[in-house]
Structures are given as structure tokens and as C-alpha cells.
Amino acid sequence: MKPTPYDTLRCDTMCAAQDDMDRIHEAETTAQKQIKAAEERSRKIRDSADQEAKKILEQAEQDGKREAERLMQSVHGDKSKIESTILKDTEKTISKLEASAQEKEKAAVEAVVRIILGEE
Amino acid sequence: MDGLEQIVEMIQTRAAEKEKLILREAEKEKKARLDAAKQKADVIKKGLIEKAEQEAKAEKARHEANTKLRAKYRLLEAKETLLNSTLNTAYEKVKAKSKGKAYADILLRLAVEAGVTLGEIDLELVLPKGQGNIITPAQVAAAISKETGQKTSVKAAKDTLRASGGATMRITEGSKWVDNTFEARIERQGNTVRDRASEILFSD
Numbered sequence: 001m002k003p004t005p006y007d008t009l010r011c012d013t014m015c016a017a018q019d020d021m022d023r024i025h026e027a028e029t030t031a032q033k034q035i036k037a038a039e040e041r042s043r044k045i046r047d048s049a050d051q052e053a054k055k056i057l058e059q060a061e062q063d064g065k066r067e068a069e070r071l072m073q074s075v076h077g078d079k080s081k082i083e084s085t086i087l088k089d090t091e092k093t094i095s096k097l098e099a100s101a102q103e104k105e106k107a108a109v110e111a112v113v114r115i116i117l118g119e120e
Numbered sequence: 121m122d123g124l125e126q127i128v129e130m131i132q133t134r135a136a137e138k139e140k141l142i143l144r145e146a147e148k149e150k151k152a153r154l155d156a157a158k159q160k161a162d163v164i165k166k167g168l169i170e171k172a173e174q175e176a177k178a179e180k181a182r183h184e185a186n187t188k189l190r191a192k193y194r195l196l197e198a199k200e201t202l203l204n205s206t207l208n209t210a211y212e213k214v215k216a217k218s219k220g221k222a223y224a225d226i227l228l229r230l231a232v233e234a235g236v237t238l239g240e241i242d243l244e245l246v247l248p249k250g251q252g253n254i255i256t257p258a259q260v261a262a263a264i265s266k267e268t269g270q271k272t273s274v275k276a277a278k279d280t281l282r283a284s285g286g287a288t289m290r291i292t293e294g295s296k297w298v299d300n301t302f303e304a305r306i307e308r309q310g311n312t313v314r315d316r317a318s319e320i321l322f323s324d
Contacts, residue, residue, distance in 0.1 A: 020124045027128040031135030038139040042146035049150035053157035060161030064168030071172040072179075079183045085183070090191040094198045101202045101321045105209070108320040112210035112313045116305050117217065117226050118233055 165296065199322060206317050214302050218285035227229075227287060228255045228263060230305075233287035234298035235264040241272045246288040248301070249280040 003011075114120040217223055227247075235243050243264070245257050261274035274289075281288055283301035290297030306313075 017250055022293060023124060024127055024131070027131040034135045035138050035142070038142040045143075045146040045150050046153075047234050049153045052154050056154070056157040056161050057164065060165045063170070064165040067165075067169050068172030070178045071169070075176045075179050078176075080258045082180065082184050083187045086187045086191050087194075090194050094195060097195075097198060097322070098202065101206075102218050102321075104321050108206050108317040108321055109210040109213060111316050112207060113213050113217075115309055115313050116210070116214045116302065118229055118300075118305070 128291045133309045163292055186253055202321060203314065204320060207313065210313070210317070211306055214306065215284040215319065218248070218302070223285065224254050227251070228259060230300040231255065231260045231289060231291075232263040232267065232288040233272065234287060234300040235260060235272065236267050237298045238289055238291065239268075240291045240296070241270055242292045243272060243274045244290050244294075245274050246277040246279060246281055246297075248285060248287075251285070252276065252280070256321070287288060 111120070149249075155159060214291045219287055245260055247254075257274040257276045261272050264272040265272065275292075276288075281301055283303050286301035286303075286305060288297055288301060288304075
């Protein structure tokens, strides 16, 4: 049976509607893919942030420990200086003491002799 | 633009906006995490350094205190050496007195002091070996009697002392005595002479 003009028109209309729906569906699919890709990129951005943060903390720990080690090593030098200064001063004091005691020894000996012999 | 195009454009526009929002949020969160990490890193680093600085300071302070203590002992040791040397010289001089001209006076004084300390009236005089002729018991008795106001008798003991000088006085039975030999006096007066010698040697 030969299609009527009405039949042709009805078919054209139906096909156009289907095409429109296909087009919309395609746009939505593309949009979903676009959003999904964005979410994946977002996840990668967060992951890289975590790794970078971890590196920052590790670096800080290393830097801090290195500086701490340097400080403790410098203590050795400081300790030597402290010791040298104090002991040097002590030897100077002792030398003065010995010189002074030498001058006073005679008087001290005589005083002791007097005490022992009951003269004082 | 027809309706379909409008719909498609709307879908595309919304997708683009959503994409931008998602990425913007992610970047924002990244920045916040990194800022927080940097702050924490500063705190960690400062904390480690401060702790090390405190330890270093404490270590230096401990070392300084120890060194000062060692120095103090070194000084005391030096003083002790000087003092002992002086005392030894003095003791040798004391012992040498027994050979000198004034020894008779010294011996008499020490014997009388011992006798007076005993507080008895019948005494024995004991002298170092070889020194029996330097003073007599009568001299000692007279001097003690004069000092105490009590008539005192003194006899010479038959035994002798192992001493460089000085005398021992004892009561006749021998149960009480006063040892006034040089050696006994050095021992008895040990602290007194150390203090006196120290005072003279190390005064300013």
C-alpha cells in the first residue's frame, strides 16, 4: 500500500524527535564524561597535595635534625674553650699563690714553731 | 537558536561550570593543605632547633660547672702542698731546737707546763735519750712549786723517751702522765698550727 502524505509527515516528525533526543542524550553523555574527568583530576590534585605536604614535613624534620646536629657539634668546641679558659686562669692564680706564699713562708714557719714550743 | 540548541548549550554550559567548580575546589583544598603543612613544618623545625639549643646550653653549663669544680680542687691541692711543705719545714726546725742553745729553757718550760697540768705533788720527769743532763729534776720541782704554790717533788725517771725533744711528766705510779714531747705537741696542735700557717700563707 503506498504511504499517504500523512504517513510521510508523521514519520518525518517522529524521526526528527528521535534525532533531537539522541542529540540531547549525546550532550548529556559528553557532559557526564567531562565531569567525571574533572573529578578524576581533582582526586589527582588532592593526592599530589598530600604527597607534597608529606615531603614538606619530612624536609622540615631533616633540616631541623641537621641544624640540631650542627649545634651539638659546636658545643664540643665551646666546651674546649671554656675548659681552657678556666684552667688557664686557675694556673695563673696558683702561680700567684705560690709566689705570695713563698714570701710569707718564713713568718708561717716561725709562728708554727712558737706554737709547738709553747711560746705562743 | 532553536530549542534543541538551547538545551544542548545549557547542558554544555552546566557541565563546564561544574568542571570549573570541581577543579577550583580541588586547587583551593591543595593550597590549604600545603599552607597547613608549611606551618606545621615551621613548628617542627623550630621545635627541633630549640630543643637542641637548650641541650647545648645545658651541656655547656654542666661542663663549666664541672671544670670550675676541678679548678677549685686543683687550687685546694696547690694550697695543701704549700701548707704541708711549710709545716714540714717548721717541724724540722722544732726538732732541730733540741740541738740549740735555747733548748734548756724550752725543755724546762715544757716539763713545768706538763707538771702543772698534772696537778700532783709527787712527779717523775722522763726525758729523751741523751738529754738527761740538760735540766735537773730540782729545777723542774722548783719551777712547778713556784707556779702552783704547792711544794712539789720531782724525781728523774729511769727510762727514757723516744722523742726528738720535750719531756713527759708522770705521777710516781705511772698511771697519769702528760706527754709534752715535740712529737706529741705536733700531733696535739696539728689543727691549730694548720689554721695558723694557712692564715699567714694565704692571707691577702
